[in-house]
Amino acid sequence: MHRFDERFLHVDMDAFFVEVERLRNPRLIDVPVIVGGLGRRGVVASASYEARELGVHSAMPIGEARRLCPNGRFVPPDHGSYLKASERAFALFRSFTPQVESLSVDEAFLDISGLRLHYATPLAVGEALRAEIRNRLGLPASVGIAAVKFVSKLASDSAKPNGLLLIDAGKERAFLHPMPVRRLWGVGEATHAALESLGVATIGDLAAIPEDILVKRLGPSLAAHLSHLAAGEDLREVEPGEGAKSISVEHTYDNDLQSSDEVARALLRLCTRLAGRLHRAGKAGHTLTLKVRYDDFATTTRSETLREPIAAGSAIWDESKVLLERAQIGRRGIRLLGVGVSGLVDAAAPQQLTLEPSSRTVAAETVEKVRKRFGDDSVLPASLIVDRPHKGRGE
DNA sequence: TCTGGGGTCCTAGGACCC
DNA sequence: TCTGGGGTCCTAGGACCC
Numbered sequence: 421m422h423r424f425d426e427r428f429l430h431v432d433m434d435a436f437f438v439e440v441e442r443l444r445n446p447r448l449i450d451v452p453v454i455v456g457g458l459g460r461r462g463v464v465a466s467a468s469y470e471a472r473e474l475g476v477h478s479a480m481p482i483g484e485a486r487r488l489c490p491n492g493r494f495v496p497p498d499h500g501s502y503l504k505a506s507e508r509a510f511a512l513f514r515s516f517t518p519q520v521e522s523l524s525v526d527e528a529f530l531d532i533s534g535l536r537l538h539y540a541t542p543l544a545v546g547e548a549l550r551a552e553i554r555n556r557l558g559l560p561a562s563v564g565i566a567a568v569k570f571v572s573k574l575a576s577d578s579a580k581p582n583g584l585l586l587i588d589a590g591k592e593r594a595f596l597h598p599m600p601v602r603r604l605w606g607v608g609e610a611t612h613a614a615l616e617s618l619g620v621a622t623i624g625d626l627a628a629i630p631e632d633i634l635v636k637r638l639g640p641s642l643a644a645h646l647s648h649l650a651a652g653e654d655l656r657e658v659e660p661g662e663g664a665k666s667i668s669v670e671h672t673y674d675n676d677l678q679s680s681d682e683v684a685r686a687l688l689r690l691c692t693r694l695a696g697r698l699h700r701a702g703k704a705g706h707t708l709t710l711k712v713r714y715d716d717f718a719t720t721t722r723s724e725t726l727r728e729p730i731a732a733g734s735a736i737w738d739e740s741k742v743l744l745e746r747a748q749i750g751r752r753g754i755r756l757l758g759v760g761v762s763g764l765v766d767a768a769a770p771q772q773l774t775l776e777p778s779s780r781t782v783a784a785e786t787v788e789k790v791r792k793r794f795g796d797d798s799v800l801p802a803s804l805i806v807d808r809p810h811k812g813r814g815e
Numbered sequence: 816t817c818t819g820g821g822g823t824c825c826t827a828g829g830a831c832c833c
Numbered sequence: 834t835c836t837g838g839g840g841t842c843c844t845a846g847g848a849c850c851c
Contacts, residue, residue, distance in 0.1 A: 457819055457820090461818080463818070463820090464819090465820085465851090480818090481819095482816090483816050497820095499820090524821090525851080605850080608849045639826085665822085666821095666822070667821090667822095668821070668822075670820060672819060717817085721844085723845080724843095725842085760821090
Protein backbone atom coordinates (compact mmCIF):
# COMPACT_ATOMS: atom_id res chain seq x y z
CA MET A 421 0.00 0.00 0.00
CA HIS A 422 1.14 3.52 -0.72
CA ARG A 423 2.34 5.21 2.46
CA PHE A 424 0.33 8.38 1.88
CA ASP A 425 3.21 10.54 3.07
CA GLU A 426 1.70 13.44 1.18
CA ARG A 427 -1.39 13.85 3.34
CA PHE A 428 -2.02 17.62 3.07
CA LEU A 429 -4.30 18.62 0.24
CA HIS A 430 -5.02 22.27 -0.53
CA VAL A 431 -7.97 22.96 -2.81
CA ASP A 432 -8.51 26.41 -4.27
CA MET A 433 -11.33 27.38 -6.62
CA ASP A 434 -10.11 29.21 -9.73
CA ALA A 435 -11.40 32.79 -10.23
CA PHE A 436 -14.26 31.77 -7.97
CA PHE A 437 -16.63 34.76 -8.26
CA VAL A 438 -16.14 34.92 -12.03
CA GLU A 439 -16.84 31.21 -12.49
CA VAL A 440 -20.00 31.38 -10.38
CA GLU A 441 -21.20 34.27 -12.56
CA ARG A 442 -20.46 32.20 -15.67
CA LEU A 443 -22.65 29.36 -14.42
CA ARG A 444 -25.75 31.53 -14.75
CA ASN A 445 -24.61 33.67 -17.64
CA PRO A 446 -22.81 31.59 -20.30
CA ARG A 447 -22.15 34.70 -22.38
CA LEU A 448 -19.40 35.47 -19.88
CA ILE A 449 -17.51 32.32 -20.92
CA ASP A 450 -14.28 32.81 -22.92
CA VAL A 451 -14.32 36.59 -22.56
CA PRO A 452 -12.46 38.74 -20.02
CA VAL A 453 -14.67 39.14 -16.92
CA ILE A 454 -14.04 41.37 -13.93
CA VAL A 455 -16.17 41.08 -10.78
CA GLY A 456 -15.85 44.11 -8.54
CA GLY A 457 -17.38 47.28 -7.14
CA LEU A 458 -18.49 49.45 -10.02
CA GLY A 459 -18.66 52.66 -8.01
CA ARG A 460 -16.15 55.46 -8.02
CA ARG A 461 -14.04 53.69 -5.40
CA GLY A 462 -14.51 50.10 -6.50
CA VAL A 463 -11.74 47.52 -6.75
CA VAL A 464 -11.43 44.18 -8.53
CA ALA A 465 -12.64 41.26 -6.41
CA SER A 466 -12.05 38.55 -9.01
CA ALA A 467 -10.71 38.57 -12.56
CA SER A 468 -10.98 35.83 -15.18
CA TYR A 469 -7.76 34.45 -16.62
CA GLU A 470 -8.48 36.27 -19.89
CA ALA A 471 -8.48 39.54 -17.92
CA ARG A 472 -5.40 38.55 -15.93
CA GLU A 473 -3.47 38.15 -19.15
CA LEU A 474 -4.07 41.84 -19.73
CA GLY A 475 -2.63 42.69 -16.31
CA VAL A 476 -5.83 42.87 -14.25
CA HIS A 477 -5.57 41.45 -10.74
CA SER A 478 -7.63 41.49 -7.57
CA ALA A 479 -7.57 44.58 -5.32
CA MET A 480 -6.78 46.75 -8.36
CA PRO A 481 -8.88 49.95 -8.62
CA ILE A 482 -11.70 49.32 -11.06
CA GLY A 483 -10.73 52.37 -13.14
CA GLU A 484 -7.33 50.91 -13.88
CA ALA A 485 -8.92 47.58 -14.79
CA ARG A 486 -11.16 49.41 -17.30
CA ARG A 487 -8.13 51.07 -18.82
CA LEU A 488 -6.23 47.75 -19.14
CA CYS A 489 -9.26 45.82 -20.28
CA PRO A 490 -11.71 48.15 -22.05
CA ASN A 491 -13.58 45.28 -23.69
CA GLY A 492 -14.01 43.31 -20.47
CA ARG A 493 -17.36 42.48 -18.95
CA PHE A 494 -17.66 44.24 -15.59
CA VAL A 495 -20.03 42.57 -13.14
CA PRO A 496 -21.03 43.78 -9.65
CA PRO A 497 -20.48 41.18 -6.93
CA ASP A 498 -23.36 39.03 -5.70
CA HIS A 499 -22.03 37.68 -2.43
CA GLY A 500 -25.19 35.73 -1.68
CA SER A 501 -24.71 33.41 -4.63
CA TYR A 502 -20.98 33.05 -3.94
CA LEU A 503 -21.84 31.99 -0.42
CA LYS A 504 -24.29 29.38 -1.71
CA ALA A 505 -21.70 28.01 -4.14
CA SER A 506 -19.16 27.99 -1.32
CA GLU A 507 -21.46 25.97 0.92
CA ARG A 508 -21.95 23.39 -1.84
CA ALA A 509 -18.19 23.19 -2.40
CA PHE A 510 -17.47 22.68 1.29
CA ALA A 511 -20.17 20.01 1.55
CA LEU A 512 -18.40 18.23 -1.27
CA PHE A 513 -15.00 18.56 0.46
CA ARG A 514 -16.50 17.09 3.64
CA SER A 515 -17.92 14.17 1.68
CA PHE A 516 -14.27 13.13 1.20
CA THR A 517 -13.16 13.67 4.80
CA PRO A 518 -14.35 15.57 7.87
CA GLN A 519 -10.79 16.86 8.25
CA VAL A 520 -11.47 20.11 6.41
CA GLU A 521 -10.06 23.48 7.44
CA SER A 522 -11.65 26.49 5.77
CA LEU A 523 -9.28 29.30 4.76
CA SER A 524 -11.80 31.47 2.94
CA VAL A 525 -14.99 31.11 0.89
CA ASP A 526 -13.13 29.32 -1.87
CA GLU A 527 -10.21 27.40 -0.42
CA ALA A 528 -9.54 24.75 2.17
CA PHE A 529 -6.98 22.34 3.56
CA LEU A 530 -7.90 18.65 3.77
CA ASP A 531 -6.04 16.01 5.73
CA ILE A 532 -6.46 13.02 3.43
CA SER A 533 -4.54 10.45 5.50
CA GLY A 534 -7.84 8.81 6.47
CA LEU A 535 -8.53 8.00 2.81
CA ARG A 536 -5.62 5.59 2.38
CA LEU A 537 -7.98 2.59 2.36
CA HIS A 538 -10.15 4.10 -0.35
CA TYR A 539 -7.61 5.45 -2.80
CA ALA A 540 -4.39 3.99 -4.13
CA THR A 541 -2.39 7.21 -3.85
CA PRO A 542 -2.75 10.82 -2.67
CA LEU A 543 -2.70 11.83 -6.32
CA ALA A 544 -5.79 9.68 -6.93
CA VAL A 545 -7.60 11.59 -4.16
CA GLY A 546 -6.73 14.88 -5.80
CA GLU A 547 -7.91 13.70 -9.19
CA ALA A 548 -11.18 12.40 -7.74
CA LEU A 549 -11.80 15.64 -5.86
CA ARG A 550 -11.20 17.77 -8.92
CA ALA A 551 -13.48 15.56 -11.01
CA GLU A 552 -16.27 15.80 -8.43
CA ILE A 553 -15.97 19.59 -8.23
CA ARG A 554 -16.10 19.85 -12.00
CA ASN A 555 -18.97 17.38 -12.47
CA ARG A 556 -21.14 18.35 -9.51
CA LEU A 557 -20.50 22.06 -9.24
CA GLY A 558 -19.46 22.89 -12.78
CA LEU A 559 -16.52 24.85 -11.43
CA PRO A 560 -12.76 24.68 -12.05
CA ALA A 561 -10.47 24.16 -9.07
CA SER A 562 -6.78 23.62 -8.50
CA VAL A 563 -5.31 21.17 -6.03
CA GLY A 564 -1.91 20.93 -4.38
CA ILE A 565 -0.76 17.94 -2.36
CA ALA A 566 2.32 17.65 -0.13
CA ALA A 567 3.67 16.15 3.06
CA VAL A 568 3.97 19.68 4.54
CA LYS A 569 0.94 21.88 5.06
CA PHE A 570 2.04 25.20 3.58
CA VAL A 571 3.81 23.44 0.69
CA SER A 572 0.45 22.05 -0.43
CA LYS A 573 -0.86 25.61 -0.69
CA LEU A 574 2.07 26.72 -2.80
CA ALA A 575 1.59 23.61 -4.95
CA SER A 576 -2.05 24.46 -5.72
CA ASP A 577 -0.92 27.99 -6.53
CA SER A 578 1.64 26.61 -8.99
CA ALA A 579 -0.99 24.28 -10.48
CA LYS A 580 -3.38 27.13 -11.38
CA PRO A 581 -5.48 27.39 -13.38
CA ASN A 582 -7.45 24.16 -13.26
CA GLY A 583 -4.51 21.91 -12.40
CA LEU A 584 -3.11 19.44 -9.91
CA LEU A 585 0.39 19.26 -8.48
CA LEU A 586 1.87 16.87 -5.94
CA ILE A 587 5.22 17.58 -4.34
CA ASP A 588 6.92 14.34 -3.34
CA ALA A 589 7.85 14.03 0.32
CA GLY A 590 11.49 14.99 0.64
CA LYS A 591 11.47 17.18 -2.48
CA GLU A 592 10.08 20.27 -0.75
CA ARG A 593 13.25 22.35 -0.83
CA ALA A 594 13.86 21.75 -4.51
CA PHE A 595 10.34 23.01 -5.15
CA LEU A 596 10.53 25.99 -2.77
CA HIS A 597 14.01 27.42 -3.12
CA PRO A 598 13.82 28.89 -6.64
CA MET A 599 10.54 30.69 -5.83
CA PRO A 600 10.34 34.42 -5.06
CA VAL A 601 10.13 34.85 -1.29
CA ARG A 602 7.00 36.96 -1.72
CA ARG A 603 5.05 33.84 -2.56
CA LEU A 604 5.46 32.49 0.98
CA TRP A 605 2.23 32.51 2.92
CA GLY A 606 2.69 35.36 5.42
CA VAL A 607 5.19 37.45 3.47
CA GLY A 608 3.30 40.55 2.43
CA GLU A 609 4.40 43.94 1.23
CA ALA A 610 6.05 45.08 4.46
CA THR A 611 7.94 41.85 5.19
CA HIS A 612 8.96 41.60 1.55
CA ALA A 613 10.50 45.08 1.68
CA ALA A 614 12.40 44.15 4.85
CA LEU A 615 13.68 40.94 3.25
CA GLU A 616 14.65 42.76 0.06
CA SER A 617 16.78 45.15 2.10
CA LEU A 618 18.65 42.09 3.37
CA GLY A 619 19.25 40.93 -0.20
CA VAL A 620 16.76 38.10 0.10
CA ALA A 621 14.93 37.53 -3.19
CA THR A 622 14.12 33.80 -3.25
CA ILE A 623 13.05 31.29 -0.65
CA GLY A 624 16.49 29.74 -1.12
CA ASP A 625 18.08 33.07 -0.16
CA LEU A 626 15.91 33.10 2.94
CA ALA A 627 17.01 29.58 3.87
CA ALA A 628 20.66 30.62 3.54
CA ILE A 629 20.56 33.78 5.68
CA PRO A 630 21.57 33.42 9.36
CA GLU A 631 18.55 33.60 11.64
CA ASP A 632 20.05 36.23 13.97
CA ILE A 633 20.19 38.68 11.07
CA LEU A 634 16.56 37.93 10.35
CA VAL A 635 15.67 38.44 14.03
CA LYS A 636 17.11 41.96 14.03
CA ARG A 637 14.94 42.98 11.10
CA LEU A 638 11.73 41.03 11.70
CA GLY A 639 11.61 40.21 15.39
CA PRO A 640 12.10 36.76 16.93
CA SER A 641 8.69 35.34 16.20
CA LEU A 642 8.41 36.09 12.48
CA ALA A 643 12.10 35.31 11.92
CA ALA A 644 11.79 31.85 13.41
CA HIS A 645 8.59 31.18 11.51
CA LEU A 646 10.04 32.17 8.14
CA SER A 647 13.28 30.28 8.73
CA HIS A 648 11.29 27.12 9.26
CA LEU A 649 9.16 27.65 6.17
CA ALA A 650 12.23 28.30 4.03
CA ALA A 651 13.65 24.98 5.25
CA GLY A 652 10.42 23.28 4.19
CA GLU A 653 9.37 22.72 7.81
CA ASP A 654 5.84 23.29 9.06
CA LEU A 655 4.37 21.37 11.98
CA ARG A 656 0.90 22.83 11.62
CA GLU A 657 -1.96 20.37 11.20
CA VAL A 658 -5.32 20.69 9.50
CA GLU A 659 -7.60 22.29 12.08
CA PRO A 660 -11.30 22.06 11.31
CA GLY A 661 -12.11 25.00 13.62
CA GLU A 662 -15.43 26.20 15.00
CA GLY A 663 -16.68 29.07 12.91
CA ALA A 664 -16.10 32.80 12.86
CA LYS A 665 -14.51 34.75 15.73
CA SER A 666 -15.89 38.11 14.71
CA ILE A 667 -18.62 39.55 12.51
CA SER A 668 -18.32 43.00 10.97
CA VAL A 669 -19.72 45.26 8.29
CA GLU A 670 -18.12 48.28 6.67
CA HIS A 671 -18.69 50.56 3.73
CA THR A 672 -16.61 52.94 1.70
CA TYR A 673 -18.73 55.85 0.53
CA ASP A 674 -18.59 57.13 -3.02
CA ASN A 675 -18.34 60.62 -1.57
CA ASP A 676 -16.79 61.40 1.80
CA LEU A 677 -19.26 61.94 4.62
CA GLN A 678 -19.02 65.52 5.86
CA SER A 679 -21.79 66.47 8.29
CA SER A 680 -22.35 64.76 11.62
CA ASP A 681 -25.88 64.10 10.40
CA GLU A 682 -24.63 62.16 7.39
CA VAL A 683 -22.23 60.22 9.60
CA ALA A 684 -24.96 59.33 12.08
CA ARG A 685 -27.34 58.10 9.38
CA ALA A 686 -24.61 56.01 7.75
CA LEU A 687 -23.59 54.54 11.10
CA LEU A 688 -27.20 53.66 11.95
CA ARG A 689 -27.54 51.81 8.66
CA LEU A 690 -24.36 49.81 9.39
CA CYS A 691 -25.53 48.96 12.91
CA THR A 692 -28.79 47.64 11.50
CA ARG A 693 -26.93 45.52 8.95
CA LEU A 694 -24.61 44.16 11.64
CA ALA A 695 -27.57 43.26 13.84
CA GLY A 696 -29.09 41.38 10.90
CA ARG A 697 -25.89 39.43 10.32
CA LEU A 698 -25.64 38.58 14.03
CA HIS A 699 -29.26 37.52 14.15
CA ARG A 700 -28.87 35.20 11.16
CA ALA A 701 -25.72 33.72 12.70
CA GLY A 702 -27.44 33.34 16.08
CA LYS A 703 -24.58 35.20 17.73
CA ALA A 704 -23.96 38.07 20.12
CA GLY A 705 -20.62 39.66 20.98
CA HIS A 706 -18.83 41.08 24.00
CA THR A 707 -16.60 43.57 22.19
CA LEU A 708 -17.83 46.24 19.81
CA THR A 709 -15.38 47.93 17.46
CA LEU A 710 -15.92 51.05 15.38
CA LYS A 711 -13.67 51.70 12.40
CA VAL A 712 -13.24 55.09 10.77
CA ARG A 713 -11.19 55.87 7.69
CA TYR A 714 -10.69 59.55 6.96
CA ASP A 715 -10.38 61.29 3.61
CA ASP A 716 -6.58 61.01 3.83
CA PHE A 717 -6.95 57.22 4.25
CA ALA A 718 -5.73 57.34 7.87
CA THR A 719 -7.66 54.66 9.73
CA THR A 720 -8.52 54.42 13.38
CA THR A 721 -10.53 52.04 15.55
CA ARG A 722 -12.25 52.40 18.90
CA SER A 723 -13.53 49.43 20.82
CA GLU A 724 -15.21 48.59 24.06
CA THR A 725 -15.73 45.34 25.84
CA LEU A 726 -19.14 45.13 27.48
CA ARG A 727 -20.17 43.10 30.43
CA GLU A 728 -23.14 41.69 28.56
CA PRO A 729 -22.85 40.59 24.93
CA ILE A 730 -24.86 42.65 22.47
CA ALA A 731 -26.73 41.68 19.35
CA ALA A 732 -29.70 44.05 19.06
CA GLY A 733 -29.50 46.90 16.59
CA SER A 734 -30.56 49.49 19.14
CA ALA A 735 -27.87 48.45 21.64
CA ILE A 736 -25.20 48.38 18.93
CA TRP A 737 -26.32 51.80 17.78
CA ASP A 738 -26.18 53.26 21.30
CA GLU A 739 -22.68 51.92 21.93
CA SER A 740 -21.47 52.89 18.47
CA LYS A 741 -22.41 56.50 19.12
CA VAL A 742 -20.25 56.47 22.23
CA LEU A 743 -17.33 55.03 20.29
CA LEU A 744 -17.86 57.63 17.57
CA GLU A 745 -17.49 60.38 20.17
CA ARG A 746 -14.30 58.74 21.41
CA ALA A 747 -12.89 58.69 17.88
CA GLN A 748 -12.86 62.51 18.10
CA ILE A 749 -13.90 63.12 14.55
CA GLY A 750 -13.01 66.69 13.69
CA ARG A 751 -13.52 68.53 10.46
CA ARG A 752 -12.16 65.71 8.34
CA GLY A 753 -14.30 63.95 5.78
CA ILE A 754 -14.92 60.25 6.31
CA ARG A 755 -14.54 57.78 3.46
CA LEU A 756 -15.24 54.56 5.37
CA LEU A 757 -17.22 53.54 8.42
CA GLY A 758 -17.37 50.06 9.91
CA VAL A 759 -18.78 48.31 12.97
CA GLY A 760 -17.97 44.84 14.17
CA VAL A 761 -18.42 42.53 17.08
CA SER A 762 -15.97 40.00 18.50
CA GLY A 763 -15.86 37.77 21.55
CA LEU A 764 -18.81 35.94 20.04
CA VAL A 765 -21.19 33.81 22.07
CA ASP A 766 -24.36 32.01 21.05
CA ALA A 767 -27.28 34.40 21.20
CA ALA A 768 -29.20 31.69 23.04
CA ALA A 769 -26.66 31.74 25.89
CA PRO A 770 -28.21 31.90 29.38
CA GLN A 771 -27.54 35.58 30.00
CA GLN A 772 -29.78 36.40 27.06
CA LEU A 773 -32.69 34.53 28.61
CA THR A 774 -32.58 36.10 32.03
CA LEU A 775 -35.51 38.25 33.10
CA GLU A 776 -33.16 40.66 34.84
CA PRO A 777 -32.66 43.86 32.90
CA SER A 778 -29.27 43.70 31.24
CA SER A 779 -26.65 46.12 32.47
CA ARG A 780 -26.91 47.73 29.06
CA THR A 781 -30.53 48.53 29.72
CA VAL A 782 -29.66 49.88 33.13
CA ALA A 783 -27.01 52.09 31.57
CA ALA A 784 -29.38 53.38 28.91
CA GLU A 785 -31.99 54.19 31.54
CA THR A 786 -29.40 55.95 33.63
CA VAL A 787 -28.46 58.11 30.66
CA GLU A 788 -32.09 58.96 30.17
CA LYS A 789 -32.50 59.98 33.81
CA VAL A 790 -29.42 62.15 33.71
CA ARG A 791 -30.61 63.75 30.50
CA LYS A 792 -33.99 64.57 32.01
CA ARG A 793 -32.59 65.96 35.19
CA PHE A 794 -29.58 67.90 33.97
CA GLY A 795 -30.35 68.65 30.34
CA ASP A 796 -28.70 67.68 27.07
CA ASP A 797 -25.32 69.18 27.92
CA SER A 798 -24.79 66.52 30.56
CA VAL A 799 -25.51 63.60 28.26
CA LEU A 800 -22.14 63.16 26.64
CA PRO A 801 -19.99 63.04 29.78
CA ALA A 802 -22.68 61.08 31.59
CA SER A 803 -22.80 58.40 28.93
CA LEU A 804 -19.03 58.20 28.81
CA ILE A 805 -18.88 57.48 32.52
CA VAL A 806 -21.84 55.15 32.68
CA ASP A 807 -20.78 53.02 29.72
CA ARG A 808 -17.45 52.12 31.20
CA PRO A 809 -18.37 48.67 32.47
CA HIS A 810 -15.56 48.15 34.98
CA LYS A 811 -16.15 51.28 37.06
CA GLY A 812 -18.38 49.63 39.63
CA ARG A 813 -21.80 50.57 38.42
CA GLY A 814 -24.49 49.30 40.78
CA GLU A 815 -26.46 46.37 39.46
C1' DT B 816 -5.48 54.43 -10.83
C1' DC B 817 -5.87 56.33 -5.53
C1' DT B 818 -6.44 52.35 -2.55
C1' DG B 819 -13.36 47.00 -1.22
C1' DG B 820 -15.11 44.07 2.25
C1' DG B 821 -14.63 40.34 5.21
C1' DG B 822 -11.72 38.20 8.11
C1' DT B 823 -7.25 36.31 11.29
C1' DC B 824 -3.29 36.89 14.05
C1' DC B 825 0.45 39.51 16.39
C1' DT B 826 2.50 43.24 19.18
C1' DA B 827 2.89 46.51 22.73
C1' DG B 828 1.60 49.26 26.57
C1' DG B 829 -1.27 50.08 30.59
C1' DA B 830 -4.35 48.36 34.19
C1' DC B 831 -4.91 45.24 37.55
C1' DC B 832 -3.98 41.38 40.52
C1' DC B 833 -1.41 38.29 43.44
C1' DT C 834 12.61 55.38 49.33
C1' DC C 835 14.95 54.22 43.86
C1' DT C 836 11.32 51.47 41.19
C1' DG C 837 9.70 42.85 41.80
C1' DG C 838 7.69 40.10 38.48
C1' DG C 839 4.57 37.29 36.22
C1' DG C 840 -0.14 36.53 34.32
C1' DT C 841 -4.23 38.22 32.17
C1' DC C 842 -7.35 41.44 30.18
C1' DC C 843 -8.21 45.41 27.35
C1' DT C 844 -7.26 48.69 23.63
C1' DA C 845 -5.14 50.37 19.34
C1' DG C 846 -2.65 49.58 15.49
C1' DG C 847 -0.71 46.93 11.86
C1' DA C 848 0.47 43.00 8.73
C1' DC C 849 -1.53 39.75 6.14
C1' DC C 850 -4.92 36.75 3.65
C1' DC C 851 -8.58 36.03 -0.12
